[in-house]
Amino acid sequence: MRYYPTFLDMRGKRCLIVGIGDVGRRKLTSLLAANPEEVLVLDTFLFVEIADPELKELLSHPAVTYQHRPFVSSDVQGRALVFACTGSRTVNETVARACDKRTVLCNVIDAPDEGDFIVPAHFDAGELIVAISTGGNSPALARRIRMELQEFVGNRFSRLVTLMGRLRPLVLARGAETGHNTKLFRNIVGSDLMDALQDRDRGRSETILTELLPQELHPHIGELLHELV
Incomplete structure (x- = not known):
C-alpha cells in the first residue's frame, strides 16, 4: 500500500x-507534543490501578481526559484522530468500524489495513522532524533507517531550521514574486550558512546573510542570528 505523506497541525x-498500554503511551506522548486541544484516553481494562509514576504524570497532562470504561461508538464523534491500541482484536475492530462509519481518521495498531493511516518511524532534531515509512511492509526496517538517519543528522540542521523559520515571514512580507523567493531560500540553504551556524561563527554567518539577503532585510540579520551563534 502507498500512503499519502503529510504532517498535521x-x-x-x-x-x-x-x-x-505501551503502544498507547507512545501514541499519547507524541500526540501531546503536537499540542492538541484534548485527548480522551480510554482504559478498557476496568479497575486496574496505574502504578507507573511516569504514566500517571502523562495522564495528568491538562489536555488529557482519562477514563476507565469500555469504548462506545459515539466516542469517535468530533475527533480528528483516533488510535485503537488495545490488546483486544475485537475492541480494535469495533473502534475501526465506528471511525469508518463517521469518516474519522483511525490508526489500528494490530491491523493497519483496517485504519486510514499509520504513524511513521520518526525523530526530532530541534524543529526538524524526519519521518520514514516502508508502507507498512517492515516497521523493523523503518526503525533501522530512522536510527541511521538520526545518527547522521544529529543536530547539524537545527540552527538553520530555526533561522529559516525566522526569515521566511520577513521574506514573504516583502511581497516579491514566488519564484524570486524560492530562489532566495534555495540559495541560503545551499550556502555555507549551516556550517557557519554549526561552528557558531557569527562573523561568517553575517557575511553570508549580507551577501544573499536583499538590502532591506539587512537590519534583521541580528535578530535572525540571535542566540544561534
Missing part, C-alpha cells in the same frame, strides 16, 4: 486513544 483538535 493538531492545535485545536480533539483526539481519542483507546487503550493505554
Whole structure:
C-alpha cells in the first residue's frame, strides 16, 4: 500500500486513544507534543490501578481526559484522530468500524489495513522532524533507517531550521514574486550558512546573510542570528 505523506497541525483538535498500554503511551506522548486541544484516553481494562509514576504524570497532562470504561461508538464523534491500541482484536475492530462509519481518521495498531493511516518511524532534531515509512511492509526496517538517519543528522540542521523559520515571514512580507523567493531560500540553504551556524561563527554567518539577503532585510540579520551563534 502507498500512503499519502503529510504532517498535521493538531492545535485545536480533539483526539481519542483507546487503550493505554505501551503502544498507547507512545501514541499519547507524541500526540501531546503536537499540542492538541484534548485527548480522551480510554482504559478498557476496568479497575486496574496505574502504578507507573511516569504514566500517571502523562495522564495528568491538562489536555488529557482519562477514563476507565469500555469504548462506545459515539466516542469517535468530533475527533480528528483516533488510535485503537488495545490488546483486544475485537475492541480494535469495533473502534475501526465506528471511525469508518463517521469518516474519522483511525490508526489500528494490530491491523493497519483496517485504519486510514499509520504513524511513521520518526525523530526530532530541534524543529526538524524526519519521518520514514516502508508502507507498512517492515516497521523493523523503518526503525533501522530512522536510527541511521538520526545518527547522521544529529543536530547539524537545527540552527538553520530555526533561522529559516525566522526569515521566511520577513521574506514573504516583502511581497516579491514566488519564484524570486524560492530562489532566495534555495540559495541560503545551499550556502555555507549551516556550517557557519554549526561552528557558531557569527562573523561568517553575517557575511553570508549580507551577501544573499536583499538590502532591506539587512537590519534583521541580528535578530535572525540571535542566540544561534
